[in-house]
Amino acid sequence: MHARPCVQTACLLLILSTSHAASPWPQFRGPAGDGIVLDQNAPLKFGEKENLVWKSELPGKAWSSPVIADGLVWATTAIEVFPNEEERLDLLRAAGxxxxxxKQLAVAKAIQLKLFALDLQSGRQLAGIDLTEIATPDPIHSLNSYASPTPVIDGDQIYCHFGTYGTFCVNRTSREILWQRRLPLDHSVGPGSSPLIDGDRLILIQDGTERQYVTALDKNSGETIWETDRPEMDAPTGDQKKAYCTPIKITDRLGREQLICMGSQWMVAYEPATGNEIWKVRHGKGFSVVPRPVYSDGVVYFSTGFGKPQLWAVKVDGSGDVTNTHVQWTVMKGIPAKPSPILHNGLIYVMEDNGIASCFEAESGDEVWKKRIGGKYSASPLLVGDRIYLGSHEGTVTVISTGRDSEVLAENQLDGQIMASPAVVDDSLILRTADAIYRFK
Structure with a gap:
């Protein structure tokens, strides 16, 4: 007698749970933050006129990656007011x-920071949300942008972080800014660290030249929950203390939750609830670290940043300073300073900034293969199924096969520079160039 209402209730609950399903691409490097997608497909060959569903141009300049949920593609941008050459030189001098x-720096007279929403099916722009305007922003590296950190989607909210220029919580339905914070920082060459959501906490790595710390904000209010200074560093200037890494969250074999927060000279793991340090390892003089770490089976793998990039494998079950006890192996050459690694099926793949791809044994660090792809790279590679997608500054996306006998499968050319890491949803590849966002299927 009551079967039908029960069935109807079950169906309603199913609909509600489906409508609030996890975001298909909620953060930098995807659902797990590791650049790996195994349950979808992406086209092998594509271009301006091949397998293109849509191409949508966006104003401004940004190297942040698109994030996607509920049929919308979200992307941040910075619209610059450009100085003439005389004004540019005056602004650089005024900045000290x-x-x-x-020659290596760029600067704007002012910037407008915005968040855009595009329809996933058509590419049509549905919203342009003004976040803030900044007069006389700091100079940045000519290869960077004022909107390089990737936003993160969590439930009904999207969190947009621009380093020293502000952090914003926006409701995805009403398009209202629910809260905003500004945590001043001297990035030296512009912002780069993307945020991480952990429960009710928004985790930010704040490694500037004058101060280096990690902080957790209440994701509902923006208020500070905790902040923890980085370990002491041995460096002649703050320029060699700064970093631009994005954290990861893991649980070790002892059941300890850890925030793995890579920085200059030190890799550190913190307690998510308190910010207390769990363990740290001194990795040398590396600085301006960009690649996001990857983790598997009790070991975290990370690049050590600029200087002479190395690849380290460190066991995560220690406490205190584990530099002399928990380093499993290191690779000293052929490691990227900007693109993040891929770890899959016991192999770790890296794409060096200058166009050389390498594969190593995850267990030992032994080299499996090395091959020249060509081009310059900042975007992190993407693994879809048994293929790896590599996007270059020159707009070339090279597709190689995974495994010990990897080979180049395709080379695809787009019109614009690629600095943002790609995304995959609905068996489609979402790519951002300097000028546009593309959907290929």
């Missing part, structure tokens, strides 16, 4: 920059 660094 040494003249020998003028």
């Amino acid at each position: 920059i040494e003249e020998k660094k003028f």
